[in-house]
Amino acid sequence: MAESIFPADFLWGGAIAANQAEGAYLEGGKGITTVDMIPHGKDRMAVKLGVEKRFALRDDEFYPSHGAIDFYHRYKEDIALMAEMGFTVFRTSIAWSRIFPNGDEQQPNAAGIAFYRDLFSECKKYGIEPLVTLCHFDVPMHLVREYGSWRSRKMVEFFTHYARTCFEAFDGLVKYWLTFNEINIMLHSPFSGAGLVFEKDDNKEQVKYQAAHHELVASALATKIAHEVNPENQVGCMLAGGNFYPYSCRPEDVWAALEKDRENLFFIDVQARGAYPSYARRLFKEKGIVVEMEPGDSDILKDTVDFVSFSYYASRCASADMNDNNSNAANIVKSLKNPYIEASEWGWGIDPLGLRITMNMMYDRYQKPLFLVENGLGAKDVVNEKGEINDDYRISYLREHIKAMGEAIEDGIPVMGYTSWGCIDLVSASTGEMSKRYGFVYVDRDDQGNGTLARTRKKSFHWYKKVIASNGMDLD
Numbered sequence: 001m002a003e004s005i006f007p008a009d010f011l012w013g014g015a016i017a018a019n020q021a022e023g024a025y026l027e028g029g030k031g032i033t034t035v036d037m038i039p040h041g042k043d044r045m046a047v048k049l050g051v052e053k054r055f056a057l058r059d060d061e062f063y064p065s066h067g068a069i070d071f072y073h074r075y076k077e078d079i080a081l082m083a084e085m086g087f088t089v090f091r092t093s094i095a096w097s098r099i100f101p102n103g104d105e106q107q108p109n110a111a112g113i114a115f116y117r118d119l120f121s122e123c124k125k126y127g128i129e130p131l132v133t134l135c136h137f138d139v140p141m142h143l144v145r146e147y148g149s150w151r152s153r154k155m156v157e158f159f160t161h162y163a164r165t166c167f168e169a170f171d172g173l174v175k176y177w178l179t180f181n182e183i184n185i186m187l188h189s190p191f192s193g194a195g196l197v198f199e200k201d202d203n204k205e206q207v208k209y210q211a212a213h214h215e216l217v218a219s220a221l222a223t224k225i226a227h228e229v230n231p232e233n234q235v236g237c238m239l240a241g242g243n244f245y246p247y248s249c250r251p252e253d254v255w256a257a258l259e260k261d262r263e264n265l266f267f268i269d270v271q272a273r274g275a276y277p278s279y280a281r282r283l284f285k286e287k288g289i290v291v292e293m294e295p296g297d298s299d300i301l302k303d304t305v306d307f308v309s310f311s312y313y314a315s316r317c318a319s320a321d322m323n324d325n326n327s328n329a330a331n332i333v334k335s336l337k338n339p340y341i342e343a344s345e346w347g348w349g350i351d352p353l354g355l356r357i358t359m360n361m362m363y364d365r366y367q368k369p370l371f372l373v374e375n376g377l378g379a380k381d382v383v384n385e386k387g388e389i390n391d392d393y394r395i396s397y398l399r400e401h402i403k404a405m406g407e408a409i410e411d412g413i414p415v416m417g418y419t420s421w422g423c424i425d426l427v428s429a430s431t432g433e434m435s436k437r438y439g440f441v442y443v444d445r446d447d448q449g450n451g452t453l454a455r456t457r458k459k460s461f462h463w464y465k466k467v468i469a470s471n472g473m474d475l476d
């Protein structure tokens with residue numbers, strides 16, 4: 001029998017995030033976070049971008065994160081479903097405000113620690129490795145109100161204290177860690193990405209890159225602490241990935257695509273290579289940015305990550321003439337529409353070869369193992385009269401992307417694993433919808449929060465189980 005191109009220890013699984021799945025937003029002593037302030041509906045984007053300051057909840061709005069899919073109470077049932085598919089890895093995040101409700105306390109909240117110990121132990125019971133993000137789009141609101149979130153250097157202290165607390169509390173249960181989810185998204189969606197809210201006279205670029213510096217220092221320190229607590233710990237950075245293609249071979253378009261790629265890769269350049277990239281100097285000069293650094297920061301940044309993780313949904317396209325009117329946000333990052341590829345119902349381009357291109361570019365640049373920690377198709381599912389969900393479109397998307405990842409492995413790239421996004425339906429980060437579904441498991445809940453929350457296996461559930469059992473050989 002032919003051998004799989006996927007290594008024998010390749011990790012197969014799925015990914016969720018605390019704020020999009022757990023719900024129970026004030027239970028177990030949890031504090032309120034940025035994402036809890038982001039409503040469903042017309043004001044959502046303005047709040048996410050940090051242009052509308054929303055520091056108090058309103059009675060007339062629906063907040064999808066508050067109940068989400070109630071993973072907080074149902075995680076045992078959900079992990080059992082993941083185990084049934086044969087998962088060997090499960091990616092989730094810790095809600096910072098379950099551990100430190102305000103974010104600046106010295107002592108952690110015991111109920112928060114207990115919840116995650118139980119959750120990770122449940123994974124281990126089935127031989128599933130947890131892959132844990134420390135911050136996935138949720139900063140405690142107290143830190144936003146009191147310190148301006150990542151504008152403040154104090155955040156480095158709060159985050160590293162939180163990180164150390166987690167590494168120590170979950171030692172022996174978790175060895176794969178990510179510091180910040182899609183760290184580059186803070187440039188594109190500053191409030192949801194980093195808790196940033198803007199004042200009228202702010203130089204937004206200045207605020208964002210100063211905050212980025214604080215996150216990068218915090219990430220490097222957390223990486224160092226993780227290794228001190230347990231040398232077995234492996235820490236990754238996390239990029240919202242997808243290469244920019246030049247819209248044409250006009251040199252100006254090629255240059256525009258290169259600049260757009262650099263905008264996102266800036267973060268990973270620091271986290272994986274240990275220093276600011278050479279192009280940063282000119283970028284900052286042209287944007288009028290002066291990043292305040294403390295003596296010793298450049299040494300701190302030398303603590304690089306063990307692996308580079310990334311999400312990939314779509315490739316992107318840029319030209320020199322790109323502007324807000326001719327571009328669209330696919331996964332928050334603005335892109336021109338690529339006429340050569342199909343798009344999802346939400347306009348996200350479907351491009352499996354783009355995944356292979358992205359992976360090759362990343363490995364050429366970083367020479368560190370890659371981990372594809374998010375990939376999938378957001379689509380509307382229909383439950384038929386027999387109660388089945390026949391999501392062939394999702395199977396087809398995943399099949400083609402897994403094949404492309406296999407090609408990247410054949411290209412010589414070490415890949416640690418694959419966690420498809422939203423392995424169980426959850427709240428969409430961009431739109432707040434439940435109807436934008438990614439899961440192998442259907443959750444009965446609608447965009448307004450109605451439904452029984454019952455879980456149902458989709459057709460893709462049975463398909464993915466075969467993929468895992470065959471180590472990626474059986475994709476039919």
Ligand code: BG6
Binds near residue numbers: 240331429431436
């Ligand atoms: C990534 C995020 O941006 O894409 C996830 O890390 C998010 O939190 C995912 O859910 C898919 O995006 P969306 O907007 O379809 O939920």
